[in-house]
Amino acid sequence: MSSNPSSGLQKSRFFANVALIMAALTWVFLLVMAKVFPEQSWWIHILVLSAEAGMVGGLADWYAVTVLFRNPFGHIPIPKFLKDHTEIIPRNKARIAESMGRFVQENFLSPQIVEKSLASTDLSMALGKWLTNPKNNTQITEMVQQILPKVFEFVGQQQIANFIQNNSVQWLRHTQINQLSSQMLRAVLENDFHQDVLQRGLDVLHQWIVQHPEKAQQLTRKLLKELGVWKFAKGMSWFGIDVQQRTVDSFLEKVESMLADPEHLYRQQIEEFAQQLMLQLADSNSAASIQLNQTKNALLDSDAVLNFIRGAIVIICDVIKADLQKPDSGIAENLRAAIQQIGENLVENQAVRDLLNLRMTGLAIQMSDQYSEKVILFISERIHEWDSTEMINKIENEVGGDLHMIRVNGVVVGAFIGLSLGIIRALFDWFI
Incomplete structure (x- = not known):
C-alpha cells in the first residue's frame, strides 16, 4: 500500500488550510479595523462574528477529520475522555476488520444472497455465449497450446505415465x-x-x-x-x-x-x-460378472499389460506435445471446435441450461455455506496484518480529499451562519 498522499488529497488539504488561514487573518484584520474605525464598529462586528464562526467551523472540522486518523495533541497531556476518542480508525482496526468481514458475508456470501442472485442469472447462457465467441475459444485453445507442452516438459512423460498407470490400476483393482x-x-x-x-x-x-x-x-x-x-x-x-x-x-x-x-x-x-x-x-455373483472381474484382475497382474499401458501413455503424450507445438495443430483446432460446439449446445438447449444452472446454483450455495466463515476470517486476518500507518495513509488517500473539502465547507458555512447571526443581532439591537 502506498504511503504517499495523492495529488487530490494534497490539493484538498491545501484548500482547507488556505480557507482556515484566510478566516483567521480576516478575523484579526477586522478586529484591528474595529479599533481603527470605532464609528464603523457596529457593522465591522457583524463581519467579525462571521469570520469567527468561519474560523471555529474550520477548526472544528479540522479536529473532527484529524482525530479519525491520528492524535492532534501529540504528546500534550489531555483528559482521558478526549484521548480515548482520537486515532479512531487505528484504535478500532480490529472492530473494522470484523465489521468488514461480516458485511461481506451478509451482503455477498450468505447462502440466501447467493441463491437470490443466481436465481435471476442464466449462468449457463452467459457461459455458452462466451464460449461461442471465436476470440474466447481461440484464447482458451492458445492457452492450452502454451501450457500443456510445458507441463509435459516440467513433469516428464514417464512420470505422467507412472502417475496415470498407478492411479488407474489402483482404481480398477478396487472397482467391480x-x-x-x-x-x-x-x-x-x-x-x-x-x-x-x-x-x-x-x-x-x-x-x-x-x-x-x-x-x-x-x-x-x-x-x-x-x-x-x-x-x-x-x-x-x-x-x-x-x-x-x-x-x-x-x-x-x-x-x-x-x-x-x-x-x-x-x-x-x-x-x-x-x-x-x-x-x-x-x-455380482453371476458367472459373467465373476469371469469379467477375474479377467480384469489377471490383466492388471500382467507385467506385459502394465508395460503396454505405460508405453502407450508415453507415446500419446509425445504425440500430443508434438502436435500442440505446431502452428496448425489438429488437436488445438479440434479442441477449439469442441469448445465452440459446447457453447452452441448450451445456447440452444434450454433443458441442459436449466439443469446446469440448477447444479451450479446448488454448488455455489454449498460452497458459500461451507467457506463463507473462512473468507471472513481471511479478510479479518489480512486487515489485522496491515501496518496501522500504511492503512491510515491508504484510507486517507481514498477518502481524505472529501474529508478535507468538508473543512472548507465548515469555514464557508460557519462564516455564513456567523454573518446571519450578526445581522440578526444588529437588527435586534437596532429595534430594541
Whole structure:
C-alpha cells in the first residue's frame, strides 16, 4: 500500500488550510479595523462574528477529520475522555476488520444472497455465449497450446505415465467393473446406440467384402482350413461346387439382409444377448460378472499389460506435445471446435441450461455455506496484518480529499451562519 498522499488529497488539504488561514487573518484584520474605525464598529462586528464562526467551523472540522486518523495533541497531556476518542480508525482496526468481514458475508456470501442472485442469472447462457465467441475459444485453445507442452516438459512423460498407470490400476483393482459395464450397456441399449453401431459395422463389412473379393476368399479359405473342411471343399470343386465362393456369397447375403431389415432375426438375437448380458453383469455373483472381474484382475497382474499401458501413455503424450507445438495443430483446432460446439449446445438447449444452472446454483450455495466463515476470517486476518500507518495513509488517500473539502465547507458555512447571526443581532439591537 502506498504511503504517499495523492495529488487530490494534497490539493484538498491545501484548500482547507488556505480557507482556515484566510478566516483567521480576516478575523484579526477586522478586529484591528474595529479599533481603527470605532464609528464603523457596529457593522465591522457583524463581519467579525462571521469570520469567527468561519474560523471555529474550520477548526472544528479540522479536529473532527484529524482525530479519525491520528492524535492532534501529540504528546500534550489531555483528559482521558478526549484521548480515548482520537486515532479512531487505528484504535478500532480490529472492530473494522470484523465489521468488514461480516458485511461481506451478509451482503455477498450468505447462502440466501447467493441463491437470490443466481436465481435471476442464466449462468449457463452467459457461459455458452462466451464460449461461442471465436476470440474466447481461440484464447482458451492458445492457452492450452502454451501450457500443456510445458507441463509435459516440467513433469516428464514417464512420470505422467507412472502417475496415470498407478492411479488407474489402483482404481480398477478396487472397482467391480461388472456393475459399471452393466450400466454402460443399459445406456447403450436404452438409447439404441448399439443399433447405430451395428448398422455402421455391417455397412463397412459389406463394402469391404464387395471391394476386396480376393481378400474375402483368402479369409474364407483360412477359416475352412481351421475348421478342417478345406479338403472337402476342394474336393467338391470337382463336381462344380465352389464351396469357398458360396460361403462368401452366403455371408454377404446375410449381411445384406441384416442391413435391409431392422427386425432381422440375427439382430433380435444380438439384442436378446445384450439384454441378458446386461442383467447378468448387474448381479455380482453371476458367472459373467465373476469371469469379467477375474479377467480384469489377471490383466492388471500382467507385467506385459502394465508395460503396454505405460508405453502407450508415453507415446500419446509425445504425440500430443508434438502436435500442440505446431502452428496448425489438429488437436488445438479440434479442441477449439469442441469448445465452440459446447457453447452452441448450451445456447440452444434450454433443458441442459436449466439443469446446469440448477447444479451450479446448488454448488455455489454449498460452497458459500461451507467457506463463507473462512473468507471472513481471511479478510479479518489480512486487515489485522496491515501496518496501522500504511492503512491510515491508504484510507486517507481514498477518502481524505472529501474529508478535507468538508473543512472548507465548515469555514464557508460557519462564516455564513456567523454573518446571519450578526445581522440578526444588529437588527435586534437596532429595534430594541
